[in-house]
Amino acid sequence: GPQGLSNTSWAFAKMSQKFDDLMDAISEEVKVKVDEFEPQNLSNTAWAFATLRIENEDLMRKLSAKVVEKLDVCSCRDLA
Numbered sequence: 001g002p003q004g005l006s007n008t009s010w011a012f013a014k015m016s017q018k019f020d021d022l023m024d025a026i027s028e029e030v031k032v033k034v035d036e037f038e039p040q041n042l043s044n045t046a047w048a049f050a051t052l053r054i055e056n057e058d059l060m061r062k063l064s065a066k067v068v069e070k071l072d073v074c075s076c077r078d079l080a
Helices: 002-014 020-036 039-051 057-069
Strands: none
Touching: 002 020, 002 039, 020 039, 020 057, 039 057
């Protein structure tokens, strides 16, 4: 689910490990499930892809649009 996708992308970014096939698969799954993501999942996923310098405009648009939708329920910690 969203937590697993977020945690997996975060973990690989934290280790500076960029596996294109894996990150492509995560990206596609995130785009399908983005409506299920909590604010912290959105933030962590965006951070992971940015940290790994993966340019995926469609993914970032979907993540950022969902963050904007959820701003009223986001804490500062969610967005950090």
